[in-house]
Amino acid sequence: MIRASRQQAVLALVAIAALLAMPWLVTSDYYINIATQIVIAAILAMSLNVLVGFGGMISLGHASYLGVAAYLTIYLSTHAGVGALGSALIAIGATTLLAMLFGYLALRASGLGFLMITLALGQILWGIAYRWASLTGGDNGLGGPIRPRPFGIDLMNPTAFFYFTLIFLVLAVWLISRFVQSGLGQSLQGARDQPRRMRALGYNVWLIQWLSFVFAGFWGAIAGMLYAYYHQFVSPQALHLTTSAETLLMVVAGGTGTLFGPVVGAALVVILKNVVSAYITRWLMLLGVVFVAIVLFMPEGIVPGLRRLRETMKMRPASSAEASLPAAEERTT
């Protein structure tokens, strides 16, 4: 783990250099906008990977943080008269609070139960956005020119906005890579592999998973704020199960538990969605087919991901057998 991360750091520098050079290489706004979408999706996917890859917690509700932060950012600055910076800070703060609540609820269970609760909570938020039209605009969504002008720089310019989002990606890569090697990140990975052993070593597994959940929610909120700035519009689609599923696909396709897998996955999914969808209109079907195909035909291709997940799932019955239990105790999987 330690040696691999040095290679990753070099790769990261190369990738960032390439991204910095992007606007000189491609001059079309169309491609710069796609690159911006990739950057935002990458931040979201990296934050989900904290849960899925490093924590072994499969969430199907990660769109919650993207969507709520996006709604708040737009609502506060267009409807509540809050300034740009204030809107962003309140949106990120409130969304992080939401992650505290959702984390508390979802971590009442583990494995499939965790997945079900995150999905249900996410869809309830979608339902609120869709039905509470007086506040959210319902299906029509909310919009308005909200890109800020930090230090007088016009972010309406696609290239300027691209660099603006890139700053956040670099921050995310830096802080999440630190997280992975930090005390909390190491504890989280231990809790993923051997929760029972970690408890015996003095780790409060629940608290460690909850703190990581909140950390992931925070970065989801950052992605949501950028999403709001980019589209200058948000609709219930941002909160929908398909958005959560797309994000999970980015993580799984790119390689769970690796630092840059989700970035690669985000690029793949965004390009697939933009480019391929220009020729065939059935994105949802394609998304479904990709999901089924990856699981069925390329389980090794989902990089180390599903293999490890399979191992984690196998390990649980084994650990309860070791406790000489008649298995009723720990059938959380």
Place this chain on the structure above:
Amino acid sequence: MTAPALEVTGLHRFFGGLPAVRDVSMRVPVGERRLLLGPNGAGKTTLFNLIAGDFPASRGEIRIFGENVTGKTADQRTHLGMARTYQIITLFPKNTLVHNVVISLLGLLKLRFNPLSDIRKHTALWDEARSILALVGLEHLAERTVADTSYGEKRRLEIAMALAQKPKLLLLDEPLAGLSADERRDVERLLQTIPRDVTIIMIEHDMDVALAFADVITVMQHGQIVVEGNRAEVVADPKTREVYLGH
């Protein structure tokens, strides 16, 4: 008078109505070496799991150094100075030996909640982990991954991870199981180096080592304590014979 290291009163544990541990009471004073004997399925490991807090007791009370821990979680009990090893080895196989010991040390430090500070930069932590590996004679393998070590080495690492936490109460679950004669001698010698003020409770089947090691022996059968006393008393008691020979 100081409180005993461990005091268990009227402990029960049922699995689906079947008792795995029934009405167990025991008192282990500070510094004692206690041996748990009994045939397979006697409830020894279940008793360990109850003491360690892996699952809650159905009835009864557990006190560690006088503090009632019956309702406390496993990690809270560890912070009171308890450590344990496992019968079936549950290390982190893809990490290096020294990394495993660092994880063990980290469990008691506030650093475990820090999301920013890179643990690789805490050199004192890694040095300490290496010195503990040296204690069990594994310092030359510090950078090897656990998966690439022998069974005996894993067993010693298991003990190193427990010792790293400088426990006052140490639960050893069959530390000698499956070891060669040479490896046994190593582990035996290692156990003798543990300071006398550390209370040790051990499950072990190797009678020679175990009997020499123990101050007091508790014999369990069918989830209950059958005999308890010093070596001579337990060996002389006809009930011990009954447990092992079935009359």
Place this chain on the structure above:
Amino acid sequence: MNFWVIQGLNGLAFGSLLFILASGFSLIFGLMRIVNLSHGAYFMLGAYVGISAMAAGASFWTAILIGGVAIAVLGAVIERLILRRLTGQPLAQVLVTLGIAFIIADACVWIWTGDPRPVPMPRELAGAFRIHQLAFPIYRLFVIGVAFTLAAALWFLLERTRLGAMIRAGVDDLNMARAMGIRTSVLFPVVFCLGSALAGAGGVLAGPILSVYPGLDTDMLPLALVVVILGGVGSLLGAFIGSLIIGFIYSYGQALFPDLAYMILFLPMVLVLTLRPTGLFGRQAI
């Protein structure tokens, strides 16, 4: 007064539909440990198949049968060709069922277009039941009757038959059940088909009340999840009570606070997860 009775009956009717959906989902999850995220899509597809059957001249009753059988066959194929290959990999199974749900949802838009489709009510059940000043659609009373009958039938199946005894043993402890000689290769397809059939037939039955539209699947799926979280894993009684609770809350919520109806669905789930993570009638945490 009228308001409370009518909304109560509406809640009962909606809860009944939910039970038809959630009982199958809960059985499959409890026994096979598969979170079937296609279950909402089965419900929607069943309804569309029913519409087409009626368009081709079938009666409403035949359409229910066709919807149920079609989805049972689909479920059998998916179980045999896909889910069984992933035995012992619960997360891979979840992701596959999610993918299948998307495929079905998009195929439905493709075949039946994106416009909502009303489903005609069977003529013999049209009209309202009147007592004093109250009028209540007969069809909804019928749906309530169906759900209660189904609950009784499932109870009989689980508690009084050999198949039911095997299912209960499997829900309690699958390894033990296998050790006792219960053949999961027979039991799993039966339960998966039964759950699928209930979803498909339930979709047709729901048609006259909910109508059929793209998104019906993702509207219903989370409700099934919430019912199982509320009621407890693998518990028929839990699914029944959970469905009725959600039905009532949804109905009164819609009528009293239309904006917030969805948010109120949160509350029982938050309460149960906080106070009793095993669900109301479950014996193990989900």
